[in-house]
Amino acid sequence: MKCAICRNGITTDSFTTVLLEREQTTLVFKQVPAKICENCGEEYISSEVSQSLLSLAEQEYKRGVKIEMLDFAA
């Protein structure tokens, strides 16, 4: 798709790293599928992916970890 930020670039399917923080907990999700603009680098994460990210994060918050690195499996 065309980038909504710079209006010049085209996004390509790729992977990114997402950092989520809540209170004492820091979560780093690697290998998150995203569309990335080849021009400005803006990252677009689908609502399905961000939903799963949030529910995965919820489980980790409940475990009370301080910092955790996770591979996101789509």
Ligand SMILES: [Zn+2]
């Ligand atoms: Zn762009």
